[in-house]
Amino acid sequence: KQWYQRRVAITAGGHFGILPHHVPTIAILVPGTISITNEAGDVAKYFVSSGTATIHPDSSVQILAEEICAVADIDDGAVRAGLEAAQGKLSSASSEADKAAAQIEIEVYQSMISAA
Numbered sequence: 001k002q003w004y005q006r007r008v009a010i011t012a013g014g015h016f017g018i019l020p021h022h023v024p025t026i027a028i029l030v031p032g033t034i035s036i037t038n039e040a041g042d043v044a045k046y047f048v049s050s051g052t053a054t055i056h057p058d059s060s061v062q063i064l065a066e067e068i069c070a071v072a073d074i075d076d077g078a079v080r081a082g083l084e085a086a087q088g089k090l091s092s093a094s095s096e097a098d099k100a101a102a103q104i105e106i107e108v109y110q111s112m113i114s115a116a
Helices: 076-092 098-113
Strands: 002-013 014-018 025-029 033-038 043-048 051-056 063-064 068-070
Touching: 002 043, 043 098, 076 098
Parallel strands: none
Antiparallel strands: 002 014, 002 033, 025 051, 033 043, 043 068, 051 063
């Protein structure tokens, strides 16, 4: 178990910071960056595609993510290629389900570009 000074997450309700003694909360994570500041003041940034953040009564935080990676590990070329492919899927989608799936892919790739 590691202790951190501050965590920042992007949720369906917007950005929020989590400090020690934060009120217990459950939040839905949307595509974006989670920043974690340790006791020494070092900041680690991670990209999360979606998931949940649970803040427990003891101020510990549990992140359950569909996909997560260090922002530094994002390959800009691969992300841009993925975005282009997703945009192609959207333009050729014939069903509402296919359009929705392509739109979700586009939102994730756009958030990855913003994070990097």
